[in-house]
Amino acid sequence: MLSWWLPENVSTFGQEIDFLFELIYWITGGVFVLVAVAMLAFLVMYRHREGRRARYTHGNTPVEIVWTVVPTLILVVLTALSIPTWARIKMQLPQTDLKIEVMAKQFNWIVTYPGPDGKFGTDDDKTFDNEVHVPVGKPVVLVLKAKDVIHSVFLPNLRFKQDAVPGREILAWFEATKPGKYEMPCAELCGFGHSGMRGWLFVHTPADYQKWVKEQWPSS
Amino acid sequence: MSNPATHATVHEAHHELGFVRTYIFSTDHKMIARQFLFLGLFMMVIGGLLAMVVRWQLAWPETPVAGLGWLLTETEGVLPPEAYNMAFTMHATIMIFFVIMPILAGAFGNFCIPLMIGARDMAFPRLNMLSIWAAFLSGGVMLAGFFVPQGHAASGWTAYAPLSAVATYQGVNWGQNLWLISLFILTISSLMGAINYITTVINMRAPGMTFFRMPLVVWSLFITAILLLLALPVLMSATAMLLFDRTLGTHWFLPEGGGEPLLWQHLFWFFGHPEVYILILPAMGMASEILPVFARKPIFGYRAMVYSMLAICFLSWMVYGHHMFVSGMDPRVGMAFTLTTMVIAVPSAIKTFNWLGTLWGGNIRFTVPMLNALAFVAMFVIGGLSGVFMASTPVDIFIQDTYFIVAHIHYVVFGGSIFGAFAAIYFWFPKMFGRMLNPTLGHLHFWPTFVFFNLTFFPQHIVGVGGMMRRIYNPMQYEFLQHLQWWNVFITWSAFALGLAQIFFVINFFWSLFAGKKAPLNPWQSNTLEWIAPSPPPHLNWGDRIPTVYRGPYEYSSPEVAEDWFPQNRSLPARAAARH
Ligand SMILES: [Cu+2]
Ligand SMILES: [Cu+2]
Numbered sequence: 001m002l003s004w005w006l007p008e009n010v011s012t013f014g015q016e017i018d019f020l021f022e023l024i025y026w027i028t029g030g031v032f033v034l035v036a037v038a039m040l041a042f043l044v045m046y047r048h049r050e051g052r053r054a055r056y057t058h059g060n061t062p063v064e065i066v067w068t069v070v071p072t073l074i075l076v077v078l079t080a081l082s083i084p085t086w087a088r089i090k091m092q093l094p095q096t097d098l099k100i101e102v103m104a105k106q107f108n109w110i111v112t113y114p115g116p117d118g119k120f121g122t123d124d125d126k127t128f129d130n131e132v133h134v135p136v137g138k139p140v141v142l143v144l145k146a147k148d149v150i151h152s153v154f155l156p157n158l159r160f161k162q163d164a165v166p167g168r169e170i171l172a173w174f175e176a177t178k179p180g181k182y183e184m185p186c187a188e189l190c191g192f193g194h195s196g197m198r199g200w201l202f203v204h205t206p207a208d209y210q211k212w213v214k215e216q217w218p219s220s
Numbered sequence: 221m222s223n224p225a226t227h228a229t230v231h232e233a234h235h236e237l238g239f240v241r242t243y244i245f246s247t248d249h250k251m252i253a254r255q256f257l258f259l260g261l262f263m264m265v266i267g268g269l270l271a272m273v274v275r276w277q278l279a280w281p282e283t284p285v286a287g288l289g290w291l292l293t294e295t296e297g298v299l300p301p302e303a304y305n306m307a308f309t310m311h312a313t314i315m316i317f318f319v320i321m322p323i324l325a326g327a328f329g330n331f332c333i334p335l336m337i338g339a340r341d342m343a344f345p346r347l348n349m350l351s352i353w354a355a356f357l358s359g360g361v362m363l364a365g366f367f368v369p370q371g372h373a374a375s376g377w378t379a380y381a382p383l384s385a386v387a388t389y390q391g392v393n394w395g396q397n398l399w400l401i402s403l404f405i406l407t408i409s410s411l412m413g414a415i416n417y418i419t420t421v422i423n424m425r426a427p428g429m430t431f432f433r434m435p436l437v438v439w440s441l442f443i444t445a446i447l448l449l450l451a452l453p454v455l456m457s458a459t460a461m462l463l464f465d466r467t468l469g470t471h472w473f474l475p476e477g478g479g480e481p482l483l484w485q486h487l488f489w490f491f492g493h494p495e496v497y498i499l500i501l502p503a504m505g506m507a508s509e510i511l512p513v514f515a516r517k518p519i520f521g522y523r524a525m526v527y528s529m530l531a532i533c534f535l536s537w538m539v540y541g542h543h544m545f546v547s548g549m550d551p552r553v554g555m556a557f558t559l560t561t562m563v564i565a566v567p568s569a570i571k572t573f574n575w576l577g578t579l580w581g582g583n584i585r586f587t588v589p590m591l592n593a594l595a596f597v598a599m600f601v602i603g604g605l606s607g608v609f610m611a612s613t614p615v616d617i618f619i620q621d622t623y624f625i626v627a628h629i630h631y632v633v634f635g636g637s638i639f640g641a642f643a644a645i646y647f648w649f650p651k652m653f654g655r656m657l658n659p660t661l662g663h664l665h666f667w668p669t670f671v672f673f674n675l676t677f678f679p680q681h682i683v684g685v686g687g688m689m690r691r692i693y694n695p696m697q698y699e700f701l702q703h704l705q706w707w708n709v710f711i712t713w714s715a716f717a718l719g720l721a722q723i724f725f726v727i728n729f730f731w732s733l734f735a736g737k738k739a740p741l742n743p744w745q746s747n748t749l750e751w752i753a754p755s756p757p758p759h760l761n762w763g764d765r766i767p768t769v770y771r772g773p774y775e776y777s778s779p780e781v782a783e784d785w786f787p788q789n790r791s792l793p794a795r796a797a798a799r800h
Contacts, residue, residue, distance in 0.1 A: 002681060002682065002685050003685070005682050005683075005685040005686045005704075006618075006685055006686070006687075007686065007687050007700055013614075016614060017614045017615060017617065017618055020612050020614050020615050021609065021615050021618070024608055024609050024612055024615065025609075027608075028605035028606070028608050028609075031605060032601060032602065032605055035572060035576065035601050036598065036601075038576050039576060039579065039594070039597070039598065042576065042579040042580050042582070042584075043579065043584060043586075043594070046515070046579060046580070046581060046582045046583065046584050047584050047586070048583050048584055048585045048586070049583065052583045053516075053583065053777050053784060054515060054516040054517040054581060054582045054583040054776060054777040054784065055517065055580075055581030055582070055777070056517070056518065056776075056777045056778055056779055057517075057518065057520070057581070058518050058519075058520070058521075058522065058774075059520045059521035059522065059523075059524065059574070059577065060520075060521075060577075063577070064521055064524050064570070064574075067569065067570060067573040068566060068569075068570055071565065071566050071569040071570075072563065072566050075562035075563060075565055075566065075608070075611075076559075076562065076563075078562060078608065078611075078612060079558050079559045079562045079611075079612075081612075082558055082611075082612040082613050082614055082615075083555050083558060083613070085613075085614040086551065086554060086555065086558070086613040086614050087551070087555070089614060089617065090551035090554070090613075090617075091551045091552065106389065148382065148386075148389055149380075149382050149383040149389050150380055150382070150383065150481060150547075152546065152621060154621070154687075154689065156618075156687035156700055157700075159617060159618050160617070161546050161617050161618065161620055161621070162546050162548075163546055163547045163548050164548075165481050165482060165547070165548045166382060166475045166481055167475025167476075167479075167480065167481065168475075168548055170548050183698060183699055183700045185689060185692075185698060186689075187620070187621040187622075187689045188380070188621060189305070189375065189376050189380070189383065189691040190383060191305075191383060191389055191390055191391070192300075192301040192302045192305060192374070192390075192391060193301065194301075194305075194691065194692065194693070195301060195691075195692040195693030195694050195697060196693070196694065196697040198697070198698060
């Protein structure tokens with residue numbers, strides 16, 4: 001029931017992450033209960049008694065093989081279940097016309113939109129401090145950069161985290177499923193102002209998003 | 221059977237050494253072991269107090285820290301963020317490099333290896349002395365960092381570049397430099413120790429002590445030494461490179477000069493993951509040593525225990541990328557690290573099941589060392605299982621850099637290594653110092669430690685799942701963390717109680733050191749060789765004759781003898797064996 005504490009999920013791939021989390025929780029929880037019960041039972045059953053002599057045994061090869069093979073199989077299956085989700089999230093960038101640059105610096109997110117022409121580095125680029133606006137139900141690609149030290153864009157509600165590294169341009173994406181205002185903290189220690197370095201992700205309905213775009217770029 | 225008491229007083233006389241050669245510049249492995257132990261315990265006080273400061277800040281952010289008013293005069297006792305970053309950085313640095321490594325590998329490596337394989341000392345006693353003195357020097361340099369302007373290193377114990385590479389990014393200049401210099405010296409110290417341990421185990425085993433008759437704690441320390449030998453040069457190079465970036469203007473890790481910030485992470489974690497096993501393997505060995513003694517039963521699956529440690533030793537070089545899943549490292553590489561990271565859990569699982577197998581059918585005595593060893597097993601299980609969450613790359617995206625990781629690491633290095641260290645101290649103290657620790661104080665120390673350890677660290681999984689980032693100064697700055705704050709307060713109270721419980725240990729340790737009951741030769745009726753030496757063993761350990769080994773270390777409740785233990789050195793004529 002650890003998953004009770006997960007923040008509400010509002011991204012497409014978030015469900016898959018939560019599913020894996022839940023699955024691993026029940027598997028590891030089950031293993032823990034088995035081990036703990038066995039241990040407590042042994043401690044009670046085989047506690048010291050006058051005149052008792054411990055069982056003289058050095059082990060048992062078939063048992064060793066079983067408890068080597070079974071965990072291996074479980075872990076390989078977990079790997080097989082994890083990798084497709086990982087590939088979908090981090091390796092398959094969706095086609096989209098919505099690209100936003102997030103430049104991290106001590107201790108702010110500088111968010112740049114390419115404007116109507118869709119190109120960065122032109123006159124209609126527009127820059128915001130600590131604010132990202134996106135429409136719901138549409139894949140968004142973030143172009144992550146860092147000016148000074150390593151930062152990490154964390155969107156707890158979208159199950160999104162990606163470091164921004166100086167000297168690199170890292171592409172990452174998400175697709176929000178529910179309009180709202182979501183916190184965007186920095187998750188990598190980046191100096192004395194690390195704590196409190198955070199922005200907001202505004203997920204708008206398509207209509208609201210169009211309205212916001214109109215306000216920002218009135219001439220187009 | 222020869223009466224063990226007759227061994228006790230043989231040949232101590234011809235090694236009269238002066239005070240300085242005996243207590244300070246000693247080449248005796250047992251004195252060096254005690255020196256490492258005192259270094260580790262002293263540093264543990266500092267590391268522990270730093271943790272208390274961190275916990276205060278997280279529970280009651282930006283309120284005056286009780287008892288720190290004299291130090292933080294400008295802020296009237298409120299901890300500024302720079303000082304907070306310094307506190308958690310130095311807490312981790314001290315606990316990992318100056319508490320767990322010196323106690324587990326330094327003190328017990330030095331104490332156990334020669335005594336348990338039947339050697340008179342380490343292969344290179346002077347190198348050994350140099351190793352402890354390098355460690356003292358390194359500790360001194362590390363502590364000096366607290367007193368330089370701008371304070372000590374504040375970039376986390378992982379010291380990610382470029383934050384750690386440019387003084388202005390962090391606002392710390394000499395603190396971070398001293399941190400790097402200190403660790404550089406410490407790697408030299410540990411390398412000298414590692415070379416010594418490996419050589420000693422290979423060359424200096426007593427007659428009859430084959431590799432597969434070695435106690436598992438010796439195996440674990442031997443494998444730890446191999447890991448140290450291979451991992452530390454990487455840390456050494458990395459610290460030198462970072463220091464050059466900071467002071468000589470090189471650009472190993474700085475993109476503006478063509479460097480690569482991620483290179484630091486590759487180097488650091490290539491060292492860092494084996495380091496985790498360096499911290500835990502000796503504790504595994506200690507548990508494997510202590511469980512059979514008090515279950516009065518042979519260890520279950522001795523060979524499986526050895527092979528699983530060798531598997532860990534091998535695999536630990538291939539998993540480090542799991543620290544970098546969201547670092548910007550190519551995600552395809554992440555897939556390979558997922559598989560290896562999952563698989564490295566298998567040897568740990570094997571070990572756990574064999575510990576359970578050792579308890580099964582035993583005749584278990586709940587002594588204080590046994591309780592600590594059992595706590596080690598139980599807590600290590602939790603730490604191991606929570607690691608599976610991180611191995612799953614998609615889940616790791618969410619929990620990376622949250623308190624879930626903090627909880628995991630503390631279940632492994634506190635629940636694992638520190639309970640292992642306590643078990644080892646309670647177990648070997650009689651041999652080390654010739655006096656028994658007080659069992660009542662031992663229980664008073666163990667039970668609150670066990671309970672408050674769990675109350676402190678288990679809820680950290682919960683705040684981690686709630687999304688709370690590690691290393692933040694003030695969780696109340698975030699709206700999505702507000703509802704978790706009562707957990708932080710709860711954790712802090714538990715942590716204070718956990719800290720206070722250690723007072724029983726300190727009292728017990730020092731009181732017993734001077735006034736404890738005199739220890740018999742073999743208080744636990746154990747089989748291994750150290751228990752036939754006097755308590756404490758004299759210089760060169762064995763009087764005039766090195767013991768001969770006839771059997772493995774875990775022959776408890778053997779049908780061949782009437783007692784339920786069967787020392788490794790006891791020769792048994794064929795007739796006598798038949799009679800029993
Ligand atoms: Cu940041
Ligand atoms: Cu690791």
